[in-house]
Each structure stands twice: as C-alpha cells, then as structure tokens.
Amino acid sequence: MIQLNINKKLNTPNGTMCLSIDMTIEKGKIITFYGESGAGKTSLFRMIAGLLSPDEGNIVVSEEIWLNTKKKINLKPQDRNVGFAFQDYALFPNMTVRENLEYALKKNQDQKYIDDLVIAMELGELQHKKTGILSGGQKQRVSLARALVQKPDVLLLDEPLSALDNEMRLKLQDYILKIQKKHNLTILLISHDIDEILKLSDKIAILKNGTISQIGSPSEVFEQQSNENVQLAGEIIGILQKSDTYIATIRIGTNTLKTAIPISEIKNYAIGDNIIISSKLIAPTIQKASK
Amino acid sequence: MIDWEPLLLTFKLALITTVILLVIGIPIAYWLAYSKSRIKPLMETLVSMPLVLPPTVLGFYLLVAFSPSNAFGNWLDEWLGIRLIFTFGGLVIASLIYSLPFMVQPIQSGLESLPTHLKEASYVMGKSRLVTLFKVLLPNIKTSLRTGVVLAFAHTIGEFGVVLMIGGNIPGKTKVASIAIYDEVEALNYDTANSYSLVLLLITFSILLTVYLTNNRVFKKFSK
Numbered sequence: 022m023i024q025l026n027i028n029k030k031l032n033t034p035n036g037t038m039c040l041s042i043d044m045t046i047e048k049g050k051i052i053t054f055y056g057e058s059g060a061g062k063t064s065l066f067r068m069i070a071g072l073l074s075p076d077e078g079n080i081v082v083s084e085e086i087w088l089n090t091k092k093k094i095n096l097k098p099q100d101r102n103v104g105f106a107f108q109d110y111a112l113f114p115n116m117t118v119r120e121n122l123e124y125a126l127k128k129n130q131d132q133k134y135i136d137d138l139v140i141a142m143e144l145g146e147l148q149h150k151k152t153g154i155l156s157g158g159q160k161q162r163v164s165l166a167r168a169l170v171q172k173p174d175v176l177l178l179d180e181p182l183s184a185l186d187n188e189m190r191l192k193l194q195d196y197i198l199k200i201q202k203k204h205n206l207t208i209l210l211i212s213h214d215i216d217e218i219l220k221l222s223d224k225i226a227i228l229k230n231g232t233i234s235q236i237g238s239p240s241e242v243f244e245q246q247s248n249e250n251v252q253l254a255g256e257i258i259g260i261l262q263k264s265d266t267y268i269a270t271i272r273i274g275t276n277t278l279k280t281a282i283p284i285s286e287i288k289n290y291a292i293g294d295n296i297i298i299s300s301k302l303i304a305p306t307i308q309k310a311s312k
Numbered sequence: 313m314i315d316w317e318p319l320l321l322t323f324k325l326a327l328i329t330t331v332i333l334l335v336i337g338i339p340i341a342y343w344l345a346y347s348k349s350r351i352k353p354l355m356e357t358l359v360s361m362p363l364v365l366p367p368t369v370l371g372f373y374l375l376v377a378f379s380p381s382n383a384f385g386n387w388l389d390e391w392l393g394i395r396l397i398f399t400f401g402g403l404v405i406a407s408l409i410y411s412l413p414f415m416v417q418p419i420q421s422g423l424e425s426l427p428t429h430l431k432e433a434s435y436v437m438g439k440s441r442l443v444t445l446f447k448v449l450l451p452n453i454k455t456s457l458r459t460g461v462v463l464a465f466a467h468t469i470g471e472f473g474v475v476l477m478i479g480g481n482i483p484g485k486t487k488v489a490s491i492a493i494y495d496e497v498e499a500l501n502y503d504t505a506n507s508y509s510l511v512l513l514l515i516t517f518s519i520l521l522t523v524y525l526t527n528n529r530v531f532k533k534f535s536k
Contacts, residue, residue: 070432072435072436101436115452125437170437
C-alpha cells in the first residue's frame with residue numbers, strides 16, 4: 022500500500038503551479054498517470070523517488086515512512102526501494118549494457134536475475150556493447166530492465182515503451198504484466214498510449230494542472246470522458262436561407278458540414294466568423310477508414 | 313652541456329603539483345558544480361583569481377604570509393618547523409594556488425555538462441554519492457579530467473613570476489627551468505638559454521599533441 026499526500030509549488034513555463042496529490046495505491050497494482058505535458062506527472066514521480074522534496078506532505082510505502090514533513094522525515098533516494106525508468110533512459114555511457122544492469126544489483130543479490138532479464142528483454146546480443154551506440158528503442162529496453170533489477174517496492178515507469186516499435190511494445194507490455202504478477206510489484210506508469218493504458222492499468226489517474234481530476238478503472242474513466250461534448254473549431258464559409266431557417270456551411274479542417282441556425286440567432290453570425298461547434302456523441306457509427 | 317637540474321626540478325614540481333591538484337580539485341569542482349550555496353559565487357571567484365591576477369601579486373602576498381617575520385610564517389616556523397620561503401615546499405604550495413583554476417574549471421564544466429539523470433539514476437539504485445562520483449560521474453568526464461591534468465601540469469611548467477617572488481633562484485632547490493632561462497639570458501649565455509627553451513618547447517608540444525590526439529579518438533569512439 023502506498024499513501025501519497027503531497028503538496029509542492031512548481032515553477033512551470035506557464036507560471037507557478039501547485040502540485041497537490043492525495044491518493045492511496047494498493048500494493049501489486051498498476052496505476053497509470055495520464056495528462057498533458059506539464060501537468061506534474063514527472064515531478065510527482067521525482068518526489069516519490071526522493072529526487073525532489075515536496076513543500077509538505079507524507080509518503081508511506083508498505084508502512085514505512087519515506088516522507089513526513091511534519092516529523093521532518095525525508096528518506097534519501099538511496100534509502101527508498103524504488104526502481105525508476107527515466108524518460109531519457111539515463112543509461113551510463115561508460116558501461117556496457119550488462120554493466121549497467123549489474124550496477125543496479127544490491128549487495129549479495131543473485132547475478133542470475135540479470136541473465137533472466139537479458140533474455141526477457143532480448144538484450145543478449147547487445148549485452149557487451151556500450152550504451153552510446155544503441156538505438157532509442159534498445160536504450161529503452163535496457164532502462165526498463167535496469168529499473169527491474171532491484172525488485173523495487175515501487176516501480177516508476179516514465180513512458181517506458183514510447184520509443185519502441187509496435188511488436189516490441191506489445192511483447193514488453195506482456196513482460197511487464199508477467200513480472201508484475203510474479204513479484205507482486207506496484208507499478209506507477211506514465212503513458213499517453215490509450216491501448217497500453219487499457220491493457221496494463223488497474224487504475225488510471227488523470228492529472229490536470231497539478232491535481233487529479235479523475236481516477237478510476239481505465240474503462241470507467243475513458244467512458245466518462247467520451248460522454249463529454251465533442252467540440253470542433255471551424256469557420257463559417259456560407260449562409261443560405263431556406264424557408265424559415267438558415268443553413269450555415271462550416272469548414273472544419275479540410276471538411277465541411279452544414280447546420281441549421283435559427284432566424285432569431287442569425288444576426289450574430291456572418292461569413293468568415295470563427296466559431297465553435299459542440300455536439301453530444303450519442304451512439305456514433307464507427308467505421309474503419311479505407312487505406 | 314647544459315645543467316639538467318632546473319629542468320628536472322621543473323618537472324618534479326609540475327608532477328607533484330598536478331597529483332595534489334587532482335586530489336583536491338575533484339572535490340572542489342564537485343562542490344562548485346552541484347552546490348546551491350549562497351557563497352558559491354565567492355568560492356568561484358577565489359578559485360578563478362589566479363587566472364587574472366599577475367603572478368607577482370600572488371607571489372608577493374605569499375611571500376608576506378610565509379615570511380617568518382609575520383604571524384603566520386612565524387607560527388609555521390616555530391610550531392611545525394616548516395619554512396616555505398625559498399624552499400621547494402613553498403614552491404609547491406604557491407603552484408597549487410597558481411594552477412588551481414586550470415584543474416578545477418575543466419572538471420567543473422565536465423560535471424555540469426552531464427545530464428542530472430545519470431546521478432539521480434545511480435542514487436535511486438541505492439548508490440552513495442562517493443560511489444556515484446567514482447563509478448558514474450568521473451568515468452564519463454575523462455576528457456575533462458585529462459584536460460585538467462594537462463593544463464595544470466603545463467601551467468606549472470610555465471610558472472615564472474610566482475616562483476621568482478617566493479622561491480628565488482637557489483640551484484637544486486628553487487631554480488626551475490623558467491628561472492634558469494632568465495638567468496642565462498641575463499648572463500648573455502644565449503646558447504644555454506636556447507637549449508632550456510627548446511627542451512621545454514618540445515616537451516610541452518608533445519604533451520599537448522598527445523592529449524588532443526587521444527581526445528579526438530575518444531570523441532570518435534563515442535560518435536560511432
């Protein structure tokens with residue numbers, strides 16, 4: 022069980038933002054944080070890992086206090102059993118792939134686990150190569166493997182599969198699920214890939230301007246989101262009068278659509294106006310686009 | 313035949329200075345690269361002072377400080393039995409101060425250029441700051457370390473003003489090559505002066521060339 026309750030003022034390019042998170046995460050679950058860039062996802066991960074200090078709050082992981090600002094407890098990153106796959110991989114260029122993994126081993130930890138990881142991540146041929154020459158996808162696999170080495174209480178994955186091709190991504194998603202079940206890992210994930218989120222997550226938390234705007238199972242959250250209005254921005258390119266109503270032609274991107282405007286409102290619109298057209302999506306028909 | 317003593321003394325001084333500077337330069341550079349302390353600008357200024365200060369100014373103040381007629385020099389002499397004026401030990405101390413920025417600055421900028429995530433990834437893996445420094449940070453700034461070592465070494469070889477002020481011209485003790493050259497020119501022995509100069513020229517040229525050649529090879533290896 023992870024209890025998070027943290028507040029931190031962050032300086033962002035859009036001014037100061039207050040990151041304020043209060044949530045509980047069950048052990049052995051995968052929870053995904055989803056939201057626009059700058060919403061505070063990575064900062065939240067850094068605070069859990071102890072790389073960034075919150076202004077106030079507490080973090081309790083499996084009944085061990087990692088942070089309690091009132092009691093002035095703030096464990097160093099070294100003392101928190103966290104695995105972190107960084108978005109930019111953070112591999113050590115002076116070491117080979119295997120040395121990178123071995124570096125993450127704890128004292129007296131069995132080397133054999135590294136062999137398993139090397140096989141699972143298909144790093145066999147690369148293991149004695151320096152990391153500088155690897156491709157983005159290969160680096161990402163090494164970074165994920167390295168975060169798994171120490172069998173952490175909390176595994177923080179910051180877009181761990183974004184640079185992979187589809188086949189490898191699906192394979193590693195399966196592997197993450199497998200290893201998560203085997204070791205009962207608690208995984209916190211940042212992802213923008215809806216398919217990935219649906220496949221991996223037990224829960225999804227939507228982060229907006231530093232706070233959780235929605236939390237629940239992925240299907241619940243996405244369903245709720247899709248109930249919202251569809252809003253499209255467009256421009257009026259023509260208005261025609263037909264008996265007692267007006268028909269406006271609106272250009273949206275490269276498409277046009279026609280919609281009726283009541284006589285009482287037509288005086289508010291003219292050709293060339295930029296408008297926003299909203300509609301509720303009720304039972305839309307979905308069809309695969311022809312290639 | 314030239315007297316090799318001044319040349320040997322020069323290289324001995326440069327070698328000792330460089331080794332000590334490497335040991336004290338790394339922690340100073342580390343602190344300057346990562347500290348958020350308010351006194352950091354002050355420390356940076358102090359470390360960089362020898363870059364702009366005339367060597368004679370530095371030499372003069374060291375001379376005053378180390379002089380047994382002053383409190384500090386007197387204390388050194390009476391309590392520790394150390395005399396730093398006109399001795400090789402004094403030259404080493406003066407050289408350490410004089411060449412400090414040449415060791416610290418390349419290492420500092422090397423550390424600053426490394427992505428913060430390298431350090432953080434190591435911390436998250438439970439590694440201490442010291443282990444991180446030696447296993448992750450320093451191995452990834454080898455070029456900066458090499459530059460620091462060579463610049464500090466070469467700069468110490470090129471010392472003149474500081475040595476003259478604090479070391480004087482005692483054969484076998486403080487008479488380094490640059491002083492010997494000056495000495496020979498004053499005595500109008502241009503041939504001997506030329507021999508010393510040529511040796512210094514060739515050696516420093518070879519050292520620098522070796523460094524640039526190896527640095528380029530390192531770059532090529534990484535960019536492959």
